[in-house]
Amino acid sequence: MDFKNYYSALGVERTASEDEVRKAFRKLARKYHPDVSKEADAETRMRDLNEAYDVLRDKEKRAAYDALADRVARGGSPEGDFQPPPNWDQGYEFHRGAGAGPADHADFSEFFSSLFGAAERRESARRSVRQRGEDHHAAIEITLEDALKGGEREISLRALEADANGQPDWVTRTLHVTIPPGVHAGQFIRLAKQGLPGHGGEPAGDLYLEVRIAPHARYRVEGLDIYMTLPVTPTEAALGAQVQVPTPIGSVVEVTVPPNARAGMKLRLKERGFPGKTPGHLYLLLEIALPPADTDAAKTAYRQLAEAAPFNPRRHLGVDA
Amino acid sequence: MNASQRVSIETVTVVGAGSWLGATELAHACGADIDWVVQLVEVGIVEQAAPKERPDAWRFESTALRDALEARRLERDFGVGLDAAALILDLQREVRRLKSALSTQGLGR
Numbered sequence: 001m002d003f004k005n006y007y008s009a010l011g012v013e014r015t016a017s018e019d020e021v022r023k024a025f026r027k028l029a030r031k032y033h034p035d036v037s038k039e040a041d042a043e044t045r046m047r048d049l050n051e052a053y054d055v056l057r058d059k060e061k062r063a064a065y066d067a068l069a070d071r072v073a074r075g076g077s078p079e080g081d082f083q084p085p086p087n088w089d090q091g092y093e094f095h096r097g098a099g100a101g102p103a104d105h106a107d108f109s110e111f112f113s114s115l116f117g118a119a120e121r122r123e124s125a126r127r128s129v130r131q132r133g134e135d136h137h138a139a140i141e142i143t144l145e146d147a148l149k150g151g152e153r154e155i156s157l158r159a160l161e162a163d164a165n166g167q168p169d170w171v172t173r174t175l176h177v178t179i180p181p182g183v184h185a186g187q188f189i190r191l192a193k194q195g196l197p198g199h200g201g202e203p204a205g206d207l208y209l210e211v212r213i214a215p216h217a218r219y220r221v222e223g224l225d226i227y228m229t230l231p232v233t234p235t236e237a238a239l240g241a242q243v244q245v246p247t248p249i250g251s252v253v254e255v256t257v258p259p260n261a262r263a264g265m266k267l268r269l270k271e272r273g274f275p276g277k278t279p280g281h282l283y284l285l286l287e288i289a290l291p292p293a294d295t296d297a298a299k300t301a302y303r304q305l306a307e308a309a310p311f312n313p314r315r316h317l318g319v320d321a
Numbered sequence: 322m323n324a325s326q327r328v329s330i331e332t333v334t335v336v337g338a339g340s341w342l343g344a345t346e347l348a349h350a351c352g353a354d355i356d357w358v359v360q361l362v363e364v365g366i367v368e369q370a371a372p373k374e375r376p377d378a379w380r381f382e383s384t385a386l387r388d389a390l391e392a393r394r395l396e397r398d399f400g401v402g403l404d405a406a407a408l409i410l411d412l413q414r415e416v417r418r419l420k421s422a423l424s425t426q427g428l429g430r
Binding site (some may be wrong): 183194 | 324325326327328329330331332333335336337340341348349352382383384386387390398399413416417418422424425426
């Protein structure tokens, strides 16, 4: 395990004030926000930023982390070989601040939990109030086919659990989850009592998995609708045709292409998108694919077509040929 | 210290029709209290699935949970008020809709 430098993650000096730390975090959080960032690793960067900020914004955690960084610098632990010394955090108390928001800690690195996990365990064990455990959130990416038809997925999460002595401990749990059919992007799958443990005999929190649909080579998803590009020949587009179309659930359906169809025209297969109160549709975007003119017969046929149906597609541009 | 275990979960629920989230559950999922959910409804960040007067009868869909979590993060990370969070969420939705529309046309990233 590497010793993480939270200061360089935020691009600040160790002497940075609380205000400087906050400003640096906010600037980078805007830069790596998934909706505006062009960086491929924006999500990982965001997680690292959140983790660094969680420690450096908190006076106690920051002081403990600084003291440990000094010990590590003096001890010169080899790269990738960091282990926190026993009782390194003695004398520090960490609290989850009020209004800390959703429990993101379980998404943080092994480094973070090896440092602050023990303190969270102590705090958790000390609480005498009866309180339901916190809910935990994670994202789960599934294929379009699994979303429509249901499927099974494994997901690994780190979570606090009570050990044999009743003490909460960090464990890595691999959950084998049955995905119900018909889930769509942005929906949450709720796993009862799979969140953080409760206190004073109260039940554990729940785990919410936000569904994401993996990009698909053939289909694109927008809300409950599914889009697919359907190539047709000029003949099929001009005269109309019955063509076969594969649907995302694996069946093949016959679709009527109307005569005089144009590229970009949208055909709708009603209610063949995601199910819902108002079910989504499967849209086919027509694309005209030209037969290759790679034989004499094909070339002749193209010439005959040009003679039989003279057509200037550039007339609207004000040119004659 | 770092144990591992395997758990098989057969029964899950999808938040939405038939298994809504109550106001207390939505608050709990966001590490907040019910008053905060009342404010979210007031500023229009989340909408009830079927409008009811009393908060204990409120029901929410998945989209409400997603928007509430996002609002909570905006509050925590940027210190924004809920009105500003509502505007940011509206803009975010619009950006995502436009990006998605572009990609269905084969354009965009």
